[in-house]
Each structure stands twice: as C-alpha cells, then as structure tokens.
Amino acid sequence: MPTVLFDIDGTLIHSGGVGQRALLRSFEDLTNKKIQINPLFLAGRTDYFIIYHLLENYLGGYERHKHERLLELYLQYLAEEIAKSPPKVLPGVYEVLNSLRDQGIRLGLLTGNVREGARLKLGDLYSYFSIGFFGDEEEDRNMLALKARSYLEDEFWIVGDTPHDISCARAGGGKCIAVATGHYSRHELAGADYVLNSLEEWFFYWH
Ligand SMILES: [Mg+2]
Structure with a gap:
C-alpha cells in the first residue's frame, strides 16, 4: 500500500496568512523592528529555514537560544491568530x-x-x-x-x-x-x- x-x-x-502574522509579531517582540516578508519566500520552506534566515539577517546570527525564543513566541501568537481567524x-x-x-x-x-x-x-x-x-x-x-x-x-x-x-x-x-x-x-x-x-x-x- x-x-x-x-x-x-x-x-x-x-x-489566510496566520503563520506570517505570528512570525512577524514574534520578530517584532524580539527586535522592536517591523519587517515585510514576501509570502513566496515562505511558501514551501521549512520553519527551521525561515527562522535560520531571520536570525542570520536581522538578529546578529543564528544561535540556538534565539531560535527557541522565536519559536516559542511564534507558537503563542499562532494560536492567537488562529483563534481570531481560523484557517x-x-x-x-x-x-x-x-x-x-x-x-x-x-x-x-x-x-x-x-x-x-x-x-x-x-x-x-x-x-x-x-x-x-x-x-x-x-x-x-x-x-x-x-x-x-x-x-x-x-x-x-x-x-x-x-x-x-x-x-x-x-x-x-x-x-x-x-x-x-x-x-x-x-x-x-x-x-x-x-x-x-x-x-x-x-x-x-x-x-
Ligand atoms: Mg504549501
């Protein structure tokens, strides 16, 4: 089979972009910066890839503790965004x-x-x-x-x-x-x- x-x-x-909104909110919490991300950059990518590139490009380089913090915030905001507008x-x-x-x-x-x-x-x-x-x-x-x-x-x-x-x-x-x-x-x-x-x-x- x-x-x-x-x-x-x-x-x-x-x-409806809940993942992207959750990601941008988490990023903003950590950096006080607002950024735009092209949805085509995200489509088909792994979360690990996306987090890695955000940390490398905007947060002074990849480090495990930053990864874990960003992911923790992301999941918290993702749950909130989904509650507001379910997929x-x-x-x-x-x-x-x-x-x-x-x-x-x-x-x-x-x-x-x-x-x-x-x-x-x-x-x-x-x-x-x-x-x-x-x-x-x-x-x-x-x-x-x-x-x-x-x-x-x-x-x-x-x-x-x-x-x-x-x-x-x-x-x-x-x-x-x-x-x-x-x-x-x-x-x-x-x-x-x-x-x-x-x-x-x-x-x-x-x-
Ligand atoms: Mg897909």
Missing part, C-alpha cells in the same frame, strides 16, 4: 482524506511547519494523519523526503502546492501530485506527475 503525504498550507488549508479547509479535502482512509491507505504529513504549528493550523484534520515529517529541525525540505524514504517501505506520494514539494518528492524518490490552490499556477507545477486545479479533481486520477 502506498503512503500519501500531504503538505499543509495551500494544499489542505488556506490559513479554511480547501475544497475536496475531506472527500479525498475520507476516501483514502477507507481504502486503507496510510495518510501522513510532509510539511515545512513545525509539528506543533501543524497541529494548531489543522485542528480536527490533524487526526487523519498517522505519521508526519515536519520542519522542526531540517533547513532543507528535501531532507524530509529522504527521511520518509528511509522510514517507509512502500512507495509514497507527496501532495503539495509549490515547486518545492515537487523537488522534495523527487529527492526522496516519491511521486508528486501538485495542486494549484496556493501561490503557484498549473503551469509552474508542470514537473509533477499530476497537476490538479484543486483536490476536487483527485478522483479523475486516483482510483
């Missing part, structure tokens, strides 16, 4: 997850979010997934797929909304279904095995 590993933001949910589950998500679960397919997450951030963003959806590869400790998303490869015995599929998800699947020897529900168009996702306008089209391809 294959395993299907889902990305979160832009794939399962639209979070929206994207069309077709429940139908796809229920169908795969009924087929006995193992469902997992492969996401740049830290595990706790994933849990907060997904809410009830989190319980569908029995395994996860998260962005807590890996700067490079592709490493998550290599971990998946070494952990999973059978083939795996990665479902995501960015070119990073596609290269991640390739790096780990997995297949990729891309969905154009994030920042990228179908055209930009053409390197995937299948490209869907949204998960509502899943059943055209997967039986």
Whole structure:
C-alpha cells in the first residue's frame, strides 16, 4: 500500500496568512523592528529555514537560544491568530482524506511547519494523519523526503502546492501530485506527475 503525504498550507488549508502574522509579531517582540516578508519566500520552506534566515539577517546570527525564543513566541501568537481567524479547509479535502482512509491507505504529513504549528493550523484534520515529517529541525525540505524514504517501505506520494514539494518528492524518490490552490499556477507545477486545479479533481486520477 502506498503512503500519501500531504503538505499543509495551500494544499489542505488556506490559513489566510496566520503563520506570517505570528512570525512577524514574534520578530517584532524580539527586535522592536517591523519587517515585510514576501509570502513566496515562505511558501514551501521549512520553519527551521525561515527562522535560520531571520536570525542570520536581522538578529546578529543564528544561535540556538534565539531560535527557541522565536519559536516559542511564534507558537503563542499562532494560536492567537488562529483563534481570531481560523484557517479554511480547501475544497475536496475531506472527500479525498475520507476516501483514502477507507481504502486503507496510510495518510501522513510532509510539511515545512513545525509539528506543533501543524497541529494548531489543522485542528480536527490533524487526526487523519498517522505519521508526519515536519520542519522542526531540517533547513532543507528535501531532507524530509529522504527521511520518509528511509522510514517507509512502500512507495509514497507527496501532495503539495509549490515547486518545492515537487523537488522534495523527487529527492526522496516519491511521486508528486501538485495542486494549484496556493501561490503557484498549473503551469509552474508542470514537473509533477499530476497537476490538479484543486483536490476536487483527485478522483479523475486516483482510483
Ligand atoms: Mg504549501
């Protein structure tokens, strides 16, 4: 049986920028500075990568204690931002997850979010997934797929909304279904095995 590993933001949910707002609030607390971050810089990246670059570029260099403090603030603000405006589950998500679960397919997450951030963003959806590869400790998303490869015995599929998800699947020897529900168009996702306008089209391809 294959395993299907889902990305979160832009794939399962639209979070309406809660992660970005939480990150900027945490950053401001630590530095008293306001910065802008291009959402395309964040999309498909691991939280570790993002934190590393913020510390290197704005906080005098990477240090573990700064990382932990920024992450602690981020998770606190993320919970607040989600309470104010809960993420929206994207069309077709429940139908796809229920169908795969009924087929006995193992469902997992492969996401740049830290595990706790994933849990907060997904809410009830989190319980569908029995395994996860998260962005807590890996700067490079592709490493998550290599971990998946070494952990999973059978083939795996990665479902995501960015070119990073596609290269991640390739790096780990997995297949990729891309969905154009994030920042990228179908055209930009053409390197995937299948490209869907949204998960509502899943059943055209997967039986
Ligand atoms: Mg995504």
